Amino acid sequence: MNDFDVDYRKRTWWYLALWLSPPLVLALVTFVSLISGIFDGLPLVGQQVTWQQGALILGAMFGPVVAGCYCHMMWNRARARLSRNWPQVDGYIESNRIYEYQDWLVPWRRVSRLKITYRYTIDACDYVGHRVQFGFQLISPEIGKTLVARFAIGAQAPVRYDPKAPDDAVLDCADQMASYRSKAVIWYFLAVYAFFIVGLAISSAIS
Numbered sequence: 001m002n003d004f005d006v007d008y009r010k011r012t013w014w015y016l017a018l019w020l021s022p023p024l025v026l027a028l029v030t031f032v033s034l035i036s037g038i039f040d041g042l043p044l045v046g047q048q049v050t051w052q053q054g055a056l057i058l059g060a061m062f063g064p065v066v067a068g069c070y071c072h073m074m075w076n077r078a079r080a081r082l083s084r085n086w087p088q089v090d091g092y093i094e095s096n097r098i099y100e101y102q103d104w105l106v107p108w109r110r111v112s113r114l115k116i117t118y119r120y121t122i123d124a125c126d127y128v129g130h131r132v133q134f135g136f137q138l139i140s141p142e143i144g145k146t147l148v149a150r151f152a153i154g155a156q157a158p159v160r161y162d163p164k165a166p167d168d169a170v171l172d173c174a175d176q177m178a179s180y181r182s183k184a185v186i187w188y189f190l191a192v193y194a195f196f197i198v199g200l201a202i203s204s205a206i207s
Contacts, residue, residue: 007082014075021071022064029060051200058196062189069185076135076178083134083160084173091120091129091159091169093151098144105188112144113137116151120159122166129159129169135177143176 033039033056049057097115114137118129131137132147139147151157151171162168 007078007085011075011078011082014071014078018068018071018075021067025063025067026060029056029063032056048203049200051197051204054200055197058193062193066186066189069182069189073135073179073182073186076182077175079134080170080173080175080178083162083170086160087163088158088160089120089122090156091118093118093153093155093157094128096148096151096153098148100141100144103184105184110141111138112141114139114144114147116148116171118151118157118159118171120161120169122161125166127161127167127169129167129171131170133172133174133177134170135175135179136181137177138181139177140180147172 038050038053038056094117095115096117099113099115100110101113103109103111114132116130116132120127120129132151157171159169159171160173161170
C-alpha cells in the first residue's frame with residue numbers, strides 16, 4: 001500500500017469519526033451513568049449534585065463537542081497530507097483580503113481570517129477556488145500577513161486539486177489552519193470543564 005492509499009484511508013476514517021464520535025461519546029457517558037447508578041433516586045430539582053454527577057452531566061455536554069473538534073482537526077490534517085499527492089496546475093490570484101479581529105475564545109489574542117479567490121483551468125474548464133489550507137480559514141495575524149504577501153493579487157500560484165473532483169482545490173498543503181482553531185476550541189471546553197468540576201469538588205468538600 002503506497003502513501004496515497006494510506007492518506008486516503010485516513011481521510012475517510014477521520015471523516016466517519018467526525019460524524020460518529022459525538023453520539024458515541026454521549027452514549028458512553030450515558031452508559032457509565034447507568035451502570036454506576038450515580039443518578040439513582042436523585043431529584044434533579046432542589047438538590048446539589050456531587051462532583052461525580054457534575055462530571056458526567058458536563059461530560060455529556062462538552063464531550064461530544066471536544067470529540068467532534070478533535071476529529072475535525074485530524075480530518076483536515078489528513079486532507080492536507082493527501083493533497084500533497086494531488087496533481088498541480090498553475091492558477092492566478094484574483095483577490096485577497098485579510099480580516100483581523102479579537103478572538104472570542106481568547107479575548108487577549110487577535111486572529112486573522114483570509115479571503116482569497118483564485119482561478120485555475122483543467123481540461124479547458126475554468127474553476128474558482130477560495131481555500132488556502134484545509135481547516136477553518138483562521139490563522140495568527142503574523143502568518144496571515146505572510147500568506148497574503150505570498151499570494152499577491154495577479155500573481156501565479158500552484159494549485160493542488162483533487163483529480164476526482166477538480167473543483168476541490170487548495171493553495172497550501174500545510175496543516176496550520178487544520179489545527180489552529182480546533183485546538184483552541186478543544187482547550188477552551190476542557191478548561192471550562194475542569195473549572196466547573198473543581199468548583200463542584202470544593203463545594204462538596206465544604207458542605
